Amino acid sequence: MSSPFKDKKLLISSINKFLDKHESFIRNQGDRICDYFEMKCFNDAVLFYKNNGFSVEPKNLNANEFVYKLQPSGHPENFSFFEVIGQRKFELHHNLAIESSLSKEIYYTPDISIIEKDSIVKRKVNSYYSGKRDFSFCNSESLQTFIEVKHMHPFPELLFNFTGLLINFMPSVAGTSSSGEKSNRHLAPSLALSGNGSYHSEKIKEAIEKNYNANIFFGLFNRYSQIYSKRYTQSCISSKLLTIDVVGDDVDDLPF
Structure with missing residues (x-):
């Protein structure tokens, strides 16, 4: 099994090349390879x-610095994000708390989330800071999709834990199939792993993707473009809020 570890300098170079295309550059933040991944x-x-x-x-x-939010703590207004623009606008955030779709005032912070524009709520809640300080989060109704990122090899407990997140925060993907439309779509909820899986892990991955409209990406250090390249198949979910036309070619297909 190949190693999930990668030279940190290669990851930093890839990030800087990406940000350079958006006339920005990375703030010197984070020192762990999992942060750069x-x-x-x-x-x-x-x-x-x-x-x-x-x-x-x-x-x-x-x-002109893009400030990644590498920890769950901190208010979103102190960090950078991407606006995703079609006929409507969405926001792609890093480590933003999401309220459970099943119970109020229960939260989870996915590594990456895309939400409706201007849908972040900031108010005092009893379960954080004893209700004495503002807490920023997004309601699950405004959550379009999310990605959980792990710098490790897959193992059964990790894979099955991902299904718990789907049930609690995006239960609509259970028992559904991938959207057949190439327009009007978001990436389905995803688990992204740097390392490759064993035969057993691959079987679990297949079972989860069969029963949920979700993606589990193994080996992103070796097959680095799985999340975005059309050379790979990604499960997608439709957004009722947006209609777009699809471009024909990949962009920014950068190895690292």
């Missing part, structure tokens, strides 16, 4: 939308 997957999500006819634009830069 998470940034790379965030950029890959942006490329998915570019390759499917959306316009994308970085927002909330700090002196």
Whole structure:
């Protein structure tokens, strides 16, 4: 089994090349390779939308620096994000809390999420800071999709835990098939892993993708463009809020 580890310098180079195309550059933040892998997957999500006819634009830069939100703590207004633009506008965020679709005031922070524009709520909630400070989150109704990123090899407990996130935060994907339309679509909820899986992990992956409209990406250090390239098959979910035309060719297909 190949190693899930990668030279940090290669990841940083890939991130900087991506941001350079958007006339921005990375702030010197994070020192762990898992942080840079998470940034790379965030950029890959942006490329998915570019390759499917959306316009994308970085927002909330700090002196032309794109500030990734590498921890669940902190208010979103202090960090950068991408606006995803079609006939309607969405926002692609990093480590934004999402409220459960099953119970109020229960939250989970996916590594990457795409939400309706201007749908972040900021208010005091009893379950955070004892209700004494504002807490920023997005209601599950405004969540379009999410990506959970793990810098590791897949294993059964991790894969089955992902189905719990689907049930609690996007239950509509259970028992559904991938959208056949190439327009009007988002990437289905996804689990992105740097390492490759064993035979058993591959069987679990197949079973989950069969029973949920979701993606599980193995080996992103070796097959780096799985999230965004049309050379690979991604499950997608339709958005009733947006109609777009699809571009024909991949963009920014950068190895690292």
